Amino acid sequence: MSELVSERIREHAERLRLTHLAETAEQLIARAEEAEMGYRELLDLALEEEVGVREGRRFRNALKLSGLPHHKGLDEFDFAFQPQLDARKVRDLATLAFVTGKGNVCLLGPPGVGKTHIAVGLAIAACQAGFSVYFTSLDDMVRNLREAESTGRFAKKLQTYLKPAVLVLDEVGYLPLSRAEGNMVFQLVSRRYERGSIILTSNKTFGEMGQVFGDEVLASAILDRLLHHAEVISINGPSYRLKDRMLEQREGGDGRLQS
Numbered sequence: 001m002s003e004l005v006s007e008r009i010r011e012h013a014e015r016l017r018l019t020h021l022a023e024t025a026e027q028l029i030a031r032a033e034e035a036e037m038g039y040r041e042l043l044d045l046a047l048e049e050e051v052g053v054r055e056g057r058r059f060r061n062a063l064k065l066s067g068l069p070h071h072k073g074l075d076e077f078d079f080a081f082q083p084q085l086d087a088r089k090v091r092d093l094a095t096l097a098f099v100t101g102k103g104n105v106c107l108l109g110p111p112g113v114g115k116t117h118i119a120v121g122l123a124i125a126a127c128q129a130g131f132s133v134y135f136t137s138l139d140d141m142v143r144n145l146r147e148a149e150s151t152g153r154f155a156k157k158l159q160t161y162l163k164p165a166v167l168v169l170d171e172v173g174y175l176p177l178s179r180a181e182g183n184m185v186f187q188l189v190s191r192r193y194e195r196g197s198i199i200l201t202s203n204k205t206f207g208e209m210g211q212v213f214g215d216e217v218l219a220s221a222i223l224d225r226l227l228h229h230a231e232v233i234s235i236n237g238p239s240y241r242l243k244d245r246m247l248e249q250r251e252g253g254d255g256r257l258q259s
């Protein structure tokens with residue numbers, strides 16, 4: 001009799017796609033008996049575990065689809081190394097109110113100060129909270145959009161960058177764009193305006209964006225929309241990439257940078 005019921009639980013759980021429950025129902029019941037759980041407690045535990053497993057699976061899938069270059073979170077960021085950076089401001093951003101409010105985040109500063117790391121950390125937090133995330137460098141995005149345009153698929157390709165709740169646009173300003181390319185960025189930014197969040201990283205100041213986007217008027221139209229609801233974090237400090245080399249030098253190395 002009890003075997004029949006066990007089999008039926010498994011089958012029903014599978015049909016409802018409660019895959020974790022289907023696999024673990026017997027263990028769960030054994031645990032409940034041992035701990036003398038109440039009915040409510042058992043039901044609560046069964047549902048909680050199922051949700052936990054499902055969330056974990058969703059999170060891993062979302063991370064895979066996000067295209068993030070690595071999965072280093074904010075917990076791996078050493079704020080003590082970057083004392084001018086307001087740690088509280090970054091941790092506030094990690095509560096993701098800016099994502100709910102469809103606002104943006106701009107991380108500015110020279111190479112190696114941790115702009116991409118913080119952008120990735122925020123993106124992981126967003127992923128974990130169930131928001132869709134997509135990471136791209138500006139140059140890759142522009143190259144993809146240009147290719148799509150030449151084959152008449154621009155509108156479809158643009159959707160890749162419009163759909164996610166959070167778009168990370170990394171390395172804005174490494175290569176200057178042509179006017180036509182700047183115009184593609186304008187289309188993206190204006191269509192995401194108040195509809196989805198952008199986390200942007202750049203080694204340029206806003207004043208230099210005219211050169212980046214190929215045209216001053218275009219640049220101010222882009223910045224106008226980007227910055228209307230935005231947190232701007234400028235990181236002025238040492239490069240983490242050069243940290244070990246600086247230490248070596250201080251400890252009496254010959255002072256030459258090794259490549």
Ligand code: ADP
Binds near residue numbers: 079
């Ligand atoms: P940026 O995008 O500003 O050029 P990155 O975020 O790529 O810099 O940082 C360069 C490397 O140094 C990465 O591996 C990053 O994880 C690491 N890094 C930078 N700042 C810190 C920090 N404060 N604590 C820990 N790791 C850091």
Ligand code: MG
Binds near residue numbers: 115117170171201
């Ligand atoms: Mg970077």
